[in-house]
Amino acid sequence: MGLTGLAIFKELPKKNCGECGVPTCLAFAMALAAGKASLESCPYVTEEAKEALGSASAPPIKLIKVGAGDSKVVELGDETVMFRHDKTFYHPTGIAFEVEDTLDEGALAARLEQINGLEFDRVGLHYTVDLVAIKNTSGNADTYANVVKKVADNTKLALILMSDDSAAMEKALEIVTARKPLVYAATADNYEAMTAVAKKYEAPLAVKGANLDELEDVVNKVVALGHKDLVIDPGSRETVEVLKDLTQIRRMSIKKKFRPFGYPVIAFTTETDPMDEVLQAQVYVSKYASLVVMKTVEKQFVLPLLSWRQNLYTDPQKPIQVESKIYEIGAVNENSPVYITTNFSLSYYSVEGEVEASKIPSYIIPIDTDGTSVLTAWAAGKFGGDRIAEVMKELGIEQKVSHRNVVIPGYVAVIAAKLKEESGWNVIVGPREAAGISAFARANFS
The missing domain is CATH 3.40.50.11600 (Rossmann fold)
Structure with missing residues (x-):
């Protein structure tokens, strides 16, 4: 549970200078408690107060960046409301496409070409996809590292490394550590090894639970090991269960400021029919996935999903308009x-x-x-x-x-x-x- 406005007020300098954008320290404290202000807005707050108020001033959902350098950088999380009309949504859901390390060289090249070609111009806007998720289906660390290198050499999209084997993950990270990929995933069985690898290479880490209770437990253990750049996966895969978990996680993080769930959430599509898969992805984009991993790469299915995402993540308080000129x-x-x-x-x-x-x-x-x-x-x-x-x-x-x-x-x-x-x-x-x-x-x- 977050601190109350009065508890926060006790830690503030009480100058009532107005430099933070509100007239009094009490009003600023109330804004902090409601998640509508940042502690950095106060120029006079002490380091001791910053430490004491760290939890209260932190955003309800942490901002996580995947990607670095010349590759695409995808920002996830940092949302502050349940519903767009309350304020706005800030960081559009990242759309990722799965690539398995069992593909032969020709099939891998063809799939990457399809993924890289998912760019669209519509109503004056440029739509692109965001990430490639490389899955260690083979179970072989050398095979996986080889495919990760080929993917990294042939796309500028951000990367997700998917393996339960910490040794395979480390081999892959040695190759693409400069790209700052998302490491997927730490579980109840391997969280110590995966956290150590993610910390070593300073990579964001996905944490997966079999359910929400286990997710909370594993997140707390990973944080206790000193790694806080996390993306969370509730583990559910049936559409209705994923929807329920995504909604519960968002409600707990926004309404209750429940820190173990205060991270971006990743979801996976499971439908085999392309139309059904895109509809499933649309549900997750709408409620409240920060990242969706899917398989369908055909343009006619991806474009409607990107259009839907664009409409959700426009600011409802700012009409979309063009300049009035000839x-x-x-x-x-x-x-x-x-x-x-x-x-x-x-x-x-x-x-x-x-x-x-x-x-x-x-x-x-x-x-x-x-x-x-x-x-x-x-x-x-x-x-x-x-x-x-x-x-x-x-x-x-x-x-x-x-x-x-x-x-x-x-x-x-x-x-x-x-x-x-x-x-x-x-x-x-x-x-x-x-x-x-x-x-x-x-x-x-x-």
Whole structure:
């Protein structure tokens, strides 16, 4: 159980200077107790107080970094809330793909090529996967070390080393220690040896229990041995059991500040059908896995999962929006059509994609509507004819084209007359949905 606000207050300097961002030391103590402030914000706190308040000021879920150097660095944990709408989620779930050391050289190269190719551009965002999990299926330390080296030489993704054999783990770590891989896993049977190896190479360590009770016990033993850079695995594999354990761990760490569970959590998919596996992974990404290890590497299954993750880990308090300016799509000229939309990212990039598909160079002007969609902005009075005319004039679109035709979304046809009156331009009512732009453009501007 964490310290109360009053207990924390007793350790603070009681200057009420406000330099921490809140007016009084008592208010700062309450914020610390609630996990909404950091002890580092107080410039006058003593070293003795820092030591005494270390547990209270620590984040409820520790930040763990996997990867180093030129390889990808994946940050896990450091979450502070149960639900995104309470504040936001900070570190997206790491997506890892399993590679077994029993694959022949050709199959290994092909699988790594597939994994490295899992990059996507969607609605102006670049999606990538994060880690490769190398599993010691063979049980042979030399074979495992050889495969680990091949994987490390052929990917910049972060690494997870999966073996129950501490000797095999040490051989692998000798090769990739500079990459700071995640060591998986310390269990009730091998935690002493695995902890010693992880400490020696300063690598983060996954701790696995057969259930939550055993997990707590093993975590406490590993911490007592002096290693605190941990990722935890409750050991369950059935979807409903994993969901239950993930939720319980998150609740205990956030609500109760239960330190043995205050670490990022790793989950593994078990479904053999690719669609079922991605659905299983989606459950874990949603509730509350910090890291998911899966097998399916086909792009058509991975992209929806990455899109889902992206949507979960956007800040709900900050609308996703693009800059309000004139965008040139293709080799535009003075005869290119002009499209109007809002600066909500999804609206803009939907329009941009369809305009590109039409093969007709065009201008797009997203109006600043505070990142809201067309109908939402219109209903709020942010997407009216007078506002659009004002932005068109400010941006100087009339200097880029010789015509005076502008296309507006079909859903707001009602603003056409006002826009024409304010701007003097001929207003063309376009399709309601972005999907209709290609056909509309070919019919009107070819």
